[in-house]
Structure formats: structure tokens, C-alpha cells
Amino acid sequence: MTARAVDQSTFEQEVLNNSKTVMVDFWAEWCGPCRAVSPILDQIATEHSDKLDIVKLNVDENPQLAMKYQITSIPAMKVFQQGEVVKTVIGAKPKPALEADLAAYLA
């Protein structure tokens, strides 16, 4: 399963008003580590679809949201619950390391 894309127009609906825990992957085409970590996020999304929703936000196309969430380094993965950021993970990491970072939201 490929994590679906969100943008400025769908962010409120898909992320802020999502009843599930949702993780937003802030990424860009020109970011090598973002492309490297993307398939790992897809795997985690598939394996934990009951617990965690994973969506992708292109910072190039949605600079206002990148600014709002003070993104200065990507990939940046932010976990939202009831519209609030509860966890931030920065940088591409191997799957076991990401799963460890996100353990509280995958169990």
C-alpha cells in the first residue's frame, strides 16, 4: 500500500480531523533520503493500517504547511492525534529504528 498524498486542501480533513492516529511524511522529490525512506513508510502503513494512517505531504507544493509546522529538515515525520502533533521523527532511518520510534502508535 502506498501512503496517500495530502495537500493544503485536504490536510484538515485527512489529518487534523482524522479520528485515527495519523503520521504525515513531509518530503520532496529532490530529497534523496526522503525517497529512500518512502518504501519503508509504505510497508509500515500496510502492516499497521489498523493503528496508524500514514500520509505524504510534498513540501514543494505545500510550503505554507511546511512553514506552519516549522519544517527545516526532511524527511520529517509528524504523528498527529486529534489535530495535535504528538511525535516528530526526523531523518531517514532503517525500518526497525522507525518502528522503535513509533512503537507507542503501532501497538
Add this chain to the structure above:
Amino acid sequence: MRDVIIIGSGPAGFTAAIYAARAELQPMLVASSVEVGGELMNTTEVENFPGFPDGIMGPELMGKMQAQAERFGTEVVYDDVVKLELEGDVKRVTLGSGDVHEARTVIYATGSAYRKLGLPEEDRLSGHGLSWCATCDGFFFKAKEIAVVGGGDSAMEEATFLTRFASKVYIIHRREELRASKIMQQRAFDDPKIEFIWNSEIAAIQGADAVTGVTLRDTVTGAERELPLEGLFVAIGNDPRVHLVHGQLDLTDEGTVAVQGRSSKTSLPGVFAAGDVLDPTYRQAVTAAGSGTVAALDAEHYLAAHADAPASPETEFAVVN
């Protein structure tokens, strides 16, 4: 059991794979899960790799090297090595997935990792204005004043690249002269957005939630001063990635894997090293590629000299196609 497992996916690893595959050794190359292609994946234009007179983008060059290695039968595995057992005739390579692979030879080409400044606030501010990847993060510093720390080619390239976004880029260097190549230096000197701060090192980084400035210490006088900044990019060098071979392979005083003379032979038979992990001096894509060639040829010779115990055909061929 395999003939050869290559660990690392930079120019050294993929070149070793091209040679090993063409020698019909059917290599497996463990490329890592999130750093496939190595350091060049985070660079822009590569202008000094022979054969590309108009330059080539780092990621494109690595894609081509991988395609060339795969064309001759290299199996690329996207996982991380978590454990290496290198003594004896059979080497064991354990991956993050838990899979264990065995081989007669291992080519260790894990490269090097960015060196940190060694400041207590570094981890807290990492990703919050403190960055090791200009191509990833430069975009977020539009019209901002930022700095690059370092005096080598990487620092010059990052600073020059960052002028696309930033209003001002300081290059902070602890000495009075640069290690960078003349062409890269000149490009930085000519750039109106770049200002050099010589004989200075970072004593501290300021900022509660994000970088707001640095404390500079003069390396000659010891005097300190504050410099307001919104971003700090670190390019002060690299350290060889030897954590998997600590206690198994002899290392040099510089921390690189020790090899015999101009060969790739490490202190253990059947274990060869290639690329930045053994090279504290040159550290170029093309020297790493040359070093990968040496390792593949050394592995081939070793296998020929130890040919009395052939691999079983079913495991040898089951993994390739």
C-alpha cells in the same frame, strides 16, 4: 554459500560488484535500507568523475553504477548489516531482517559517516536548523542567514548550493586556508552571498527549539563572539564506519580499516576493504571506485587460491534469477 558478499553501495561497493559479477562470482551486495548509493546521493553535480565532461548528478551516477552491477548479475539487497562474523573460512553476514548469509569472502565498503561537532546541544537542535544535508534542507532557508562549517570540497559545494536559497551564507573555518580544491574555493570566493569567517570554530549553538545563532571561538586568540543565524550546516569531515568490524579487523591510527600495502587485504584472510572506510586521505568517488576494483580482484585471487572447497551448486544458483 556465496563466493562474495559486498557490504556498501557507494562507488567502492558497486565497482567491486561490477568486477566480481563479471568474474562470475555472482555477488550479493548489501546496499543498506535508507542510504543506498552512499554519500553521492546527497550531492548535486559531480564534475570530476571521468567520462562525464558535462558533469552528472550524484544520484544519477549512482543509479548508473547500480544498473551496471546488476546487468552482470549482482543481487542487490536493501537491508542493513547488523552483525558480521569474519573469522574462519566461512563468513557470516546477519541482516536487519534476521536473515543470515554465508560467503567465502566479504568486501567491506561501508564508507564514512558525517562527523559531528561534538557539542551537547547538537542532538537537540539537529533537524531544527542544524543540518548535515544541504540538498535536503536548503529549501527551508529561503532568504535566511545561515552558515556552513568546514573547509573542504563538501563545505564549498554546500555553501555554493545554499546561496540559491539563503540571503547570506557564512563559511566558518578553523584555519586560514582551505582544504578544498582550487575551483571549488574560487567559486565560493566569487559568490557575493558568501562570506568567510577564518580561524574560527563553533563553541556553542544557541536556540531553545531552533537554531538562533552560534558562539564563535577564535582559534588563534581564543576570543569568543556571537553570530546570529537561522541555520547551520555541518561539513567538517567524515569518520570511517567501522562499528561492524571493531575487534575483528585491525584499524589504523586514523580509525580506518588497515590493509596490506596497496592491496585491499585486511588483517583477516578472505576479508577485503574498499573505499572511504580504508582511505583517510583521498576520499573521492573515483578513488573509491578504483579501490572497489582492487578488492574484487583480490577476492577473486583469494577464491582461486582456495578453490578446493567449491560452493554447492543449488545455493549458488538459486539466488540469481
